[in-house]
Amino acid sequence: MPLRTGASVGIVQAAPRVRIAPSPTGYFHVGTGRTALFNWMFARREGGTFVLRIEDTDTARNRPEHVEGILSSLRWLGLDWDEGPYLQSERGELYRDAISTLVQSGAVYACDCTTAQIQQRARERGGPPGYDGFCRDRGLDPAESLMLRFKTPREGTLQFTDLVRGDPTFPLAAIEDFGVRKSNGEPLFILANVVDDADMAITHVVRGEDHTSNTPKYALLWEALGYGELPVFAHLPLINNAQGKKLSKRRDKVAVEDFRDDGYLAEAMVNYLALLGWSPGDDREILALDEMVEAFRLEDVKSAPAIFDERKLAAVNSHYLRNLPEADFVERSQEWLRSRWAPLAPLVQERVRTLAEVYTMADFAYRGEPVVDLVEWRKAVRKNAKFGEVLEAAIETLAVATWDVEGIHQALSSAGEKVGVANLRDAQAPVRLAVMGRPVGPPLMEGIELLGRDRTLSRLRAGQVRLHEESPTG
């Protein structure tokens, strides 16, 4: 049970405890990075504790190896945590206890509705989508393998303290009977989240604005569990793309590790992220970590969303790069070069005759666009009547391929079959030329895997354009 001295004693304000609670999705979102940064700055500024908790309750989706990606991204950014990582997957007992408390007090009830049934009823009702409380009074046995839902009050309002956006008020009637436990017995996000925040004595919940509407549910659960005084909230504005939509993996570059791989310095990344939604209140734009900590106040965080502008990030980055002592610059650029080279080296070892040849076998991985050997390109086009068709088919199959050597191999094979080329080699030559620019080089599949889907596809498309330009009509 958390103890908050500040309110009751009124003299000693307890040191705040904050947390970052990412879920292992396979990459570390820049928005999560910024949330982590703000939590971290707040904790450091106030002499508080920064807790790392991995929210991996969804066993069907989370992969344990993804946790390492979270840790390494946090370390790269320089955001050291004081406690954790705590894994929710190892804290099941806590959630089960909380659930049985809720069952005993009658705060929750069992529900056997399927999603389809819920939607069906909503349609017939003609009203808003969402759960209608159908099972509330059916008295289903909560001991069964059924989903458990929280009995949300049907009237009244609920308000909570939010340091960045005033104190939002929600009408309780708008909050449906949300689920707290899956039918397989696993806790749902909101339950685990609340139980852990209480157990870890979190005093300030600093998270993205996308959680604002979860907060009433959070508060309801918190109260039902008898946890006492609610934490203070701070919902940070979201980071949007140029279209004004929240950054998503599907359309945008969002993974912290992608920025690292593209050659951004961690200190530049942190500096830029800090300035998204916050400013020290004066005209300073370039700030060292300790200067940011010194000036940081949650109350100064803006409540309007910000658009992520990579050009400005690049400007901040170039500033840091220029100001590096020469020896550091040498060291860090070498380190970056090496990280790209390491996975490639074993692939070219048995092909090069001199170390100098390493360069021409590897440059495709370093350049934005490959250096295309036009003599070889034309020769290959002449020899293969289906050159263009192969590129076309490869774009289609690679766009949806599983991104590993096996998946890429399958994609290229089926592309070859689709256009009816005699053997796999004929299907590969055009792809290799388009992607690597040369007829020889590292193994195609491995090279493509390393390059990544986006760059591979854009090179194939560039290849199609080149094909047209190279062969005027006739």
Place this chain on the structure above:
RNA sequence: GGCCCCAUCGUCUAGUGGCCUAGGACACCACCCUCUCAAGGUGGAGGCACGGGUUCGAAUCCCGUUGGGGCUACCA
């Protein structure tokens, strides 16, 4: 649709009723410096979404309109 939130140059922001002829940064343009390109320096263009109030005075307070975003899962 319902609920919540937001609104200063293209973008990130300063601004919390008079210091605002709205400041800075990125991007853009011009010039200077310069063996090139950068970097650096100087200057320029560019904004308070709209309409009502409140006030001696509104970017700042209130209301409305418009526009935008988030949430609305047995994901987190």
